[in-house]
Amino acid sequence: MSREVFQYGLWFLLFWLMQVLLFREIELRSGWLYVQWFIYPLFVLWLPVRTPGPVVILLSFLLGLLVDVFYHSPGVHASALTGMGFLRSFVLSQLEPREGYQVQGSPTAAQYGLGWFIRYSGILMFLHILFYNISDFFTLYYWKDILLHTLWSFGASMGLILIFSMIFSPRM
């Protein structure tokens, strides 16, 4: 149990630092206006299936807030990731395999198959990025821009997340 906590604590730090030090720099230097690379939501996606709902939401909020510190956008990433943390249990219950989830372990591609993981992460990533862009624009007047930003960033981030989860995966 404590090993698990330690491991996820490390993932938390790693995803946070990767986002704010690496991908934020890439976003700034690439000059692709519409594309944002979201890696940190993978932490929430990877949390063990049995993690209590409130814990997921609280961790999402904290991670989002820490990312916001570096993006100078207090609350924007946090609101989106909190929303995603809240919806995670719902999506998980909808995608539950016939034989159910294992008592221990994370919802990963290795555990439940790549197709399952693409559906799971796809739904939540899209919602997260849409939520993020709505928080960022803070008006539905520019809905076309919101949609465009969301679609581009979704494509880029899904590619990033799938590649990353093929290389790494939380081990029990």
Added chain:
Amino acid sequence: MARFFSSMLRSGSVPLFLILEVVCVSLIVRFNSSQHEIAKYSLGRIQGKLNKWRTEVSLQLSLQNRLDSMAAVQARLLESYLSANDNHLLLQVDSFRAPRDSFHLIPALVVNNSITHRNNYMTIDKGRLDGLKEDLGVVVPEGPIGIVIKVSDHYALVMSLLHQQTRVSVQLKNRGYFGSLVWKDLRNPRKMYLEDIPRHARVAVGDTVETSGFSDIFPAGMALGKVDSFWISPASDFYEMEVSIWPDIASLRHVYVVEKLNTEEKRFLEESVNHE
């Protein structure tokens, strides 16, 4: 699904999520300049709309008040006009008689009305607690429109002029002959018939028909319509006259209940005889 939601409610996810989102949104609005501007603008617009709505409502209310007070003013004006009319008539007969017949008018709103039945009624929003009782007349400035036949605490039922049993005691202005106004043409709410004018009377098309005041239900001398045509009904010694009436009973809103004061003596005297 239901189990999922109930477990979510029990785990406290929903309140936590909502609280954290409120925190996030307040952070966003407070510390992000563009979102701050948008929020300020939107809030201003919402406030403007609310203000406008509030102003409209209060205007509506003040208009309603003004209408009510105007109805009261009109009631007083009608009161004094009708009393003057009534007394004037009496003074013609007996100039020593001091004016003492006066009327009290109670403004009311029509809350239900019909004109399409054989016997029509309307309901008004004043009742026993407002001083109404049975057999009081109901009028509009254009003329009488009905008689109160039943009262509850807050409402009264009015027998419309458009009723088979309504007989209003009327007279031809400046001619003095009196008769009864009845409703026969069920299709036309503005046409009534004047009966019982004796055939020796001199009458003309266009004569004004006014209340006689004999019944104490309506004040005397209240004009209500004019004669359209007349003929002598076969095998009788009376005229039958077609009268177009001025009150439009099909579109009533503000009406006045007339209470004639000091009628006991007259009624007492009249009830002592039996016409049969």
